[in-house]
Amino acid sequence: MTWLVTGGAGYIGAHVVRVLAGAGVPVVVFDDLSTGEAARLPEGVPLETGSVLDRARLDAVLGEHRVTGVLHIAGKKQVAESVERPLHYYRENVEGLRVLLEAMRAAGVDRLVFSSSASVYGVPEPELVTEDTPCLPISPYGETKLIGEWLLRDASVAYGLRTIALRYFNVVGAGLPGLADKGAANLVPLIFERVDAGRPPLVFGDDYDTPDGTCVRDYVHVQDIAEAHLAAARRLDEAPEGIALRLNIGRGEGSSVLEMIERVLKTTGRTDLVPEVVPRRPGDAARCVASADAIRAELGWSARYGLDEMIESAWQGWRHLHD
Numbered sequence: 001m002t003w004l005v006t007g008g009a010g011y012i013g014a015h016v017v018r019v020l021a022g023a024g025v026p027v028v029v030f031d032d033l034s035t036g037e038a039a040r041l042p043e044g045v046p047l048e049t050g051s052v053l054d055r056a057r058l059d060a061v062l063g064e065h066r067v068t069g070v071l072h073i074a075g076k077k078q079v080a081e082s083v084e085r086p087l088h089y090y091r092e093n094v095e096g097l098r099v100l101l102e103a104m105r106a107a108g109v110d111r112l113v114f115s116s117s118a119s120v121y122g123v124p125e126p127e128l129v130t131e132d133t134p135c136l137p138i139s140p141y142g143e144t145k146l147i148g149e150w151l152l153r154d155a156s157v158a159y160g161l162r163t164i165a166l167r168y169f170n171v172v173g174a175g176l177p178g179l180a181d182k183g184a185a186n187l188v189p190l191i192f193e194r195v196d197a198g199r200p201p202l203v204f205g206d207d208y209d210t211p212d213g214t215c216v217r218d219y220v221h222v223q224d225i226a227e228a229h230l231a232a233a234r235r236l237d238e239a240p241e242g243i244a245l246r247l248n249i250g251r252g253e254g255s256s257v258l259e260m261i262e263r264v265l266k267t268t269g270r271t272d273l274v275p276e277v278v279p280r281r282p283g284d285a286a287r288c289v290a291s292a293d294a295i296r297a298e299l300g301w302s303a304r305y306g307l308d309e310m311i312e313s314a315w316q317g318w319r320h321l322h323d
């Protein structure tokens with residue numbers, strides 16, 4: 001039962017690889033090393049360099065390692081960049097998945113776990129977003145993830161593929177300092193950057209219709225995210241043909257930007273810095289918090305870590321990268 005992890009040398013992928021390898025699941029990494037790094041991989045895990053756009057390379061790797069399932073984590077993930085380079089995002093995220101599905105079909109590999117995103121929901125209305133909440137993405141990035149989910153669904157129906165799309169909410173932290181995200185443009189690393197510069201963190205708008213006026217999100221530890229992938233892979237090993245699940249990975253708990261900033265400043269020892277409110281960032285939802293009921297029911301998974309563990313581990317990872 002060998003699982004191929006595309007993007008396995010990346011931030012989330014490397015966490016998934018560690019969890020799978022730690023659980024004794026045979027795993028092979030496939031990564032183009034555009035943002036991934038071989039140094040993130042534990043010893044003994046084979047790395048095959050290549051792009052998911054390269055069908056011949058995929059054919060060779062799937063065959064050589066007798067792959068039985070794929071965790072497809074490779075992809076482009078910067079929302080702002082996707083607005084500037086939509087064709088690039090469609091090529092990497094949509095065409096990459098299409099080619100991978102072709103290669104899987106040719107090789108008789110019928111299990112796929114796909115990295116999707118809460119960005120498929122766009123600006124959701126409900127207090128807690130369920131998997132049935134309408135998907136109305138507002139960025140090319142979110143669109144490519146939603147189209148990816150449609151490809152999975154259609155391939156499950158047509159070819160009997162077993163698939164699970166995992167919709168990540170806001171991922172934070174590092175399972176080991178050396179596995180931290182590099183160059184991420186998300187709230188927590190942006191606060192760290194400001195702290196290092198001795199400047200106040202920025203709040204993108206405090207006039208939202210939320211308890212403290214700042215946006216509310218569902219932050220999840222990357223280690224928890226990785227463990228959900230193991231649960232998904234195990235589930236597919238026992239699932240009937242044609243199954244196509246889509247599941248939120250969140251904690252079901254909302255945290256505001258101000259609350260996050262306060263906690264991060266405490267962790268970094270810079271409570272003297274007073275957050276600076278600047279205008280809203282276009283396209284931000286006031287609130288985006290998961291219902292985590294479906295994933296608990298389907299995979300028996302729920303998050304183990306809270307905000308303090310996420311932020312502390314993220315800070316250690318940041319110091320590892322910057323000291």
Ligand code: WQD
Pocket residue numbers: 077078079117118119169170171185186187188190191201202203204205215216217257281284
């Ligand atoms: C969180 C909140 C900002 C920086 C995006 C993608 C999503 C997923 C994760 C990935 C927002 C506010 C931020 C700052 C701030 N992507 N903020 N000051 O936008 O919820 O989600 O990243 O694969 O698909 O959409 O995450 O971390 O950018 O922002 O006030 O300096 O923090 O406005 O409300 P977001 P984020």
